[in-house]
Amino acid sequence: MDKFESMKRFVTVAQVGSFTRATEMLGLPKSSVSASIKSLEQQINTRLLQRSTRQINLTRDGERYLTKCLSILEQVDSLDSEFQQPSLISGCLHVDMPSRFAANILLPHLNSWYERYPDISIKLRCNDQRADLIKDGVDCVIRAGHLGDSELVAMPLTQLTVINCVSADYAEKYGKPQSVNDLAHHYLIDYAQNLQTQTAVFEHIAQHHLQLVEMKSRLQVNNTDAYLYACLSGLGIAQLPAMSAEPYLARGELVEILPDYPAPVIPLSIIYASRRQVPKRLSLFMAWLQELTNNAVKTNLIMQARSRQSATK
Template sequence: MDKLENMKRFVTVVQTGSFTRAADVLGLPKSSVSEAVKSLEQLIKTRLLQRSTRQIHLTHDGEIYLEKCLSILEQVDMLDTHFLHPSQLSGTLHIDMPSRFAANIILPNLHDWYDSYPNINIKLSCHDQRTDLIKDGIDCVIRAGQLEDSSLIARPLLMLSTINCVSTNYADEYGVPMSLDDLHHHVLIDYAQNLQTQTPVFEYVKEEVVHHLPMTSKLQVNSTDAYLFSCLSGLGLAQIPDLSARSYIESGELIEVLPDLKAPAIPISIIYPSRRQIPKRLSLFMDWLQAQTKKVRPD
């Protein structure tokens, strides 16, 4: 069997987490997928996967081999597409981003992408959590904050300002904070990516210095959707990105409070694996994404 084909099957097993799911994705018998991995292991004389009845794990050698396989398959793909006009490119891009970013920027404009690149499909997953791009087979993610993993590259997209918000029903019941001292009589909706134990704080910039004021919180969430809709439901004060909050403020569902005490702007970036060359499909998508953000942030 072709070695490249075996590599593709091995990568699919890792990305799906099982031989059965890999076989379903590839449209092959499970035995064919299993034989492909065994053939690679016999060829390089090392075990790539630790198998159990419930799950599989990469061995140390398997992790190294996976990285090399991805690089080789990527090079082959780039060679296959090198001489094609962008409109002739085909395939699928797996992109991951927060659901509010998808709703506000990507989905309303995705038809433009398909007009330009009709044969490049998008597999879109939406959450805020950290993910392993290599093992999960993700081409790039959109994330807020600073990049911590040196094996990845961050391409800046935009700086996202936030708005301090309460809902109208919250304001009717508890009033509106007019000063920092007033915040001691209000509750904060706490956003934490990993739902870790932390002191809920109201974050604000004053005289170019970032300050953190501890506040009472009865609710902690790890989703941008849950954060927004908790505020809309009157469960407390939230510091919401302006792209998400603006329409609700205009409709009267949310009220901006303490406009002179805003949190620092949040850097939003495209994050992708650190490789010497970027597949043409991915490069085109990142350029397109940059153009979409300029529509909402012309500066």
């Protein structure tokens, strides 16, 4: 085996911190990966990994070597891609995104990606929780909300319009609130990623400022699918992205409430590791995803306009 292949195996193990997870990602026997790294250590005459029964840590030399390896591998990948036609670029992308985004935006159009780039496969993980790009071996993640400071790069996709909703059954049973003062008599489905928040709040914009109204809540969820279906099941008020809510509003399964108290828009971004040179297959995927999202936003705006016209007739 050449040194270049051993370097790639070392990088995978170092990033995920586990031989078991690395071998799963590489599709290779554990003994083969372990032997590659031992051979690499012998060639450069230094220990790269500190092994124990529970975990694997980089030595100081290993940390330096990993940085150099990443730079070399990125340059080689970029160089290879530069001289290839886009349709001939190959490889695998590891992508992480919320399940609703995958269902509404990505999966209905994924065949068009394979038509353009038949040799770029995708490993898709649907998760609302923040991913560790390096440790989880992820190329990019799609996340909603404001992002904190980090060494990662965030490429804006769009701003998600949010609609205040209840199910038709909930509206019939409890009525529709006409003002924020009426919220004291209603229940809110509380969405929280870490399930640690103590107080459920209804968010809305008034006079260009964010206002928070504390509400009663009997249910807290940390998943976008659960949030939508809890609302459809009549368990309370939800503040749903228009992309998710619009089909159910059109069928009368959901009802919009408090249109004069709009929730703040939610920024949607593609997040990827800071690199001097982004692999060509990743830059192609991000551009394609931007195109898909723009088209979905336009379609949704048209649907919303038609719904409002029908409601006024």
